[in-house]
Amino acid sequence: MKVVMAILAVSVLVACEREKREFHQSGIVPQTTPVTDLYPGGGTPHAAERSKYEGNAYALSQGKMLFSAYNCTGCHANGGGGMGPALMDDQWIYGYEPDQVYKSILEGRPNGMPTFRGKIPDEQLGEIAAYVRSLSGQAPKAAAPGRDDHMSGKPAESSTEKRSPKISALPPSAVQ
Amino acid sequence: MGPATVAQSALDPAGPQAAQLSHLWWVMFWVCTSVFLVVIAIVASAVLRRNSEPTPDRLLTGSVAFGVGATVAILFGFLVISFITGRAVASTVDAGAVTITVTGQQWWWNVEYIDPAPNLRVRTANEIHIPVGRPIVFNLASRDVIHSFWVPNLHGKRDLIPGYQTSFWLQADRPGVYRGQCAEFCGHQHAWMALYVTAESDAEYKRWLAAQREPAVEPGSDITRRGQELFLKSTCTQCHTIRGTIAGAVSGPDLTHVASRGSLAAGTLSNTREHIERWVRDPQQAKPGNRMPPNAMSDDDLHALSAYLESLK
Numbered sequence: 001m002k003v004v005m006a007i008l009a010v011s012v013l014v015a016c017e018r019e020k021r022e023f024h025q026s027g028i029v030p031q032t033t034p035v036t037d038l039y040p041g042g043g044t045p046h047a048a049e050r051s052k053y054e055g056n057a058y059a060l061s062q063g064k065m066l067f068s069a070y071n072c073t074g075c076h077a078n079g080g081g082g083m084g085p086a087l088m089d090d091q092w093i094y095g096y097e098p099d100q101v102y103k104s105i106l107e108g109r110p111n112g113m114p115t116f117r118g119k120i121p122d123e124q125l126g127e128i129a130a131y132v133r134s135l136s137g138q139a140p141k142a143a144a145p146g147r148d149d150h151m152s153g154k155p156a157e158s159s160t161e162k163r164s165p166k167i168s169a170l171p172p173s174a175v176q
Numbered sequence: 177m178g179p180a181t182v183a184q185s186a187l188d189p190a191g192p193q194a195a196q197l198s199h200l201w202w203v204m205f206w207v208c209t210s211v212f213l214v215v216i217a218i219v220a221s222a223v224l225r226r227n228s229e230p231t232p233d234r235l236l237t238g239s240v241a242f243g244v245g246a247t248v249a250i251l252f253g254f255l256v257i258s259f260i261t262g263r264a265v266a267s268t269v270d271a272g273a274v275t276i277t278v279t280g281q282q283w284w285w286n287v288e289y290i291d292p293a294p295n296l297r298v299r300t301a302n303e304i305h306i307p308v309g310r311p312i313v314f315n316l317a318s319r320d321v322i323h324s325f326w327v328p329n330l331h332g333k334r335d336l337i338p339g340y341q342t343s344f345w346l347q348a349d350r351p352g353v354y355r356g357q358c359a360e361f362c363g364h365q366h367a368w369m370a371l372y373v374t375a376e377s378d379a380e381y382k383r384w385l386a387a388q389r390e391p392a393v394e395p396g397s398d399i400t401r402r403g404q405e406l407f408l409k410s411t412c413t414q415c416h417t418i419r420g421t422i423a424g425a426v427s428g429p430d431l432t433h434v435a436s437r438g439s440l441a442a443g444t445l446s447n448t449r450e451h452i453e454r455w456v457r458d459p460q461q462a463k464p465g466n467r468m469p470p471n472a473m474s475d476d477d478l479h480a481l482s483a484y485l486e487s488l489k
Contacts, residue, residue, distance in 0.1 A: 023460045025470055065320070065467075069427035070414055119414050121469040149320070149338065 021058045025123040053130035054098065057143040060157070063131025064145050066124055075112065078150055079135040084112060088135040088154065089163065096138070096165035101129040137162035179351035179376055186328035190354065190375070191347045193265045193331045200261045207250060265332070269345040273311040276304060280316070280323030280336040280358065283365035283466060284429055284442040289385065290315075298388045299417065301429035302442045305374045306348060307381040313345045321363065327356030327373050335360060348375030355443070364465030370443030391420030392432045392488050403484025406477055411469060418488065428468065435488045441466065452482040 053059040067073065075084030085093060094104045105125055108115030116125070134144045137160040144157035154160075182190065189195040279286040289298040306312045316325055318336040326333040331346040348354070358369035376384070395401040407413070408423060415428030423431075438447055444463050445451040454461070457478060459468040473481070 021465070023464045025460070071425075118409070119411055121411060124469060 019057060022123070025121060053126045054133065054139045055143050056130075057145075059127045060131055060134055060139060060143055061145050062124070063127035063129070063134075064157070066120075066128050067131055068150070070116075070120065070128070072128070078148070079154070087132050088160070090136060090166050091168045092165050093168055095167065096133065098126075098129055098133060101132050102126060105129060105132075131157075134160070136160065136165065138165065178380075179353055179374060182329055182352040182354055184328055184355040184357075186332075188329055190329045190350050190352060191331065192349070193346055194329055196261050196264050197332050200257060203257060204254065207254075211250065266344075269311045269313055273313045273345060274306060275313045275315065276306075277315040277317065278304075278325060278336070279319055280325070280362070280369075281319040282321065282363050283358070283369040283463070285325075285369070285371045286319075286426075286429070289388075296389060298385065299426075299430040300388060300433065300437070302370070302439065303372045303374065303437050305376060305381055305384045307378045308348050308351050308375050310378070311345050311347050313343060315341055315343050317341045322360050323358045323362050323369070324360035325356065325371075326359035327354050327371070329354045330356075330373065333359045348373070351375050351377065357443075365463050368442060368444045368463055370439075372438065372443065387436070387489075388433055390433075392418045394420075395484055395487060397483075399480050400484045400487045402477075403480040403482070403487075406473070406481050407484060410473075411471065415468075431485065431488060433488055435486050449482050449486055452485055453478050456481060 053063070068078075075082060076087050079088035080086050085091070092100075094100060094109050102125055104113065105120070105128060106115065106117050108117075120128070130139060131145075133139055134157040137144075137157075139157070141158050144160070146156050146158040148156055182188065186194065187198055187201065189198040275290040277288040277290055279288075285302050287300050287302070287304055289300075291297050314325065314334070316334055316336045317340070318338045320338060322338065323336040324333045325336060327346070329352070330348055331344065334342060334344050336342070352375055354373045354375065356371045356373060358366055360366075362369065395404045404421070407418070408421060413423040413425060415425050417424050417426060417430045417432060419430075419432040435447070439445065440447050440451055440455055441459070441463050445455060451462075455468075456471050457473070458470045459466055460470060
């Protein structure tokens with residue numbers, strides 16, 4: 001009996017899998033001419049591939065670090081918005097799927113969002129997109145960042161309620 | 177050229193604070209060694225004793241009392257001498273000190289020479305030049321996790337705490353290049369987070385500072401012009417500054433005078449053309465986990481970029 005218990009205990013230890021940190025990235029991959037593939041409703045072709053960052057705590061915290069390092073905070077503040085739209089609410093102008101957020105950063109969007117094509121490597125774009133989604137609670141709580149480096153005016157991403165995202169067809173400024 | 181590299185050791189002090197700390201260390205070393213030898217001698221005499229009669233209680237009580245008394249006295253002595261050393265090391269600094277802000281981040285040191293006139297401030301990375309015989313005030317901060325600034329030949333450790341600025345001062349009494357390193361575990365590349373402090377004469381220091389204040393040199397040949405174009409049009413500008421160009425981001429080390437530095441990536445690689453190319457193409461191979469992304473570019477482009485970076489004296 002003791003032997004069986006010992007074997008069970010060891011196998012439980014072995015079953016613990018450490019989350020993987022991907023250091024080796026491919027860098028800038030030359031991309032073809034931008035083709036509009038905004039998806040009205042429904043999923044997107046690459047959604048599954050992009051969302052691999054969302055369950056990974058390291059990728060999300062890298063995304064959070066890059067979000068301020070690349071000055072996304074300059075327009076979007078820490079998610080509350082400013083010159084640019086808020087990212088922590090349930091309103092999404094150009095789509096909320098991981099692939100759509102990725103495309104918005106890659107291609108830029110009208111009325112101020114610049115393109116980061118050729119400036120930010122693909123993997124980092126994926127990490128930033130995953131972090132942006134975590135701002136409104138779209139990423140798993142177990143993986144989302146649990147603390148802020150800046151002054152906290154809101155709960156950390158890991159304690160953000162998951163909002164059900166809505167597509168707002170027009171920028172809020174245009175609706176008023 | 178320049179002062180010689182000094183072996184990194186807290187027992188080879190090159191400044192007043194390090195001398196105090198080294199003195200304290202030697203006092204503790206010799207006292208503890210003596211205590212150890214005395215204890216071993218007593219144990220040896222007990223083991224080798226022929227006489228097997230039990231020790232009288234009176235003698236036993238006496239020796240225990242002596243042992244406890246001596247321990248308390250020695251520890252109290254250490255307390256006093258540590259206090260005196262601590263006061264001497266932490267004493268405030270006279271006016272006229274050079275002020276340098278060092279910000280630790282994973283895994284390099286951002287160095288900024290403070291000047292009341294903003295245009296005279298200098299930003300560099302991982303290598304600090306200081307004049308010999310003058311007090312240098314360091315303001316220490318961190319951008320991510322706790323690091324610790326430690327140049328053993330010049331001073332003890334001082335932690336860099338996120339969101340909180342600490343200060344201390346040190347002074348180098350003789351010229352030399354002193355290696356320092358992060359002394360608080362800070363993640364994957366903690367071991368490769370080194371810095372170099374070059375202590376030199378006042379004239380040499382002033383010459384260095386004046387050169388660092390200049391904007392980057394304009395590319396003078398076709399290949400360096402191509403290199404600059406590549407730098408300004410690619411991912412590099414997202415993180416790095418080259419003063420005199422449009423590149424002005426502060427997430428990565430300032431590259432305005434990168435060719436004047438001796439090492440790349442906080443002491444990981446020596447600053448040669450070959451290492452620049454290796455580093456730019458795949459930084460994760462040289463220093464896994466660091467924050468620099470890889471850059472897929474053709475050999476010709478890589479040569480042009482490294483030629484440009486090498487021209488930034």
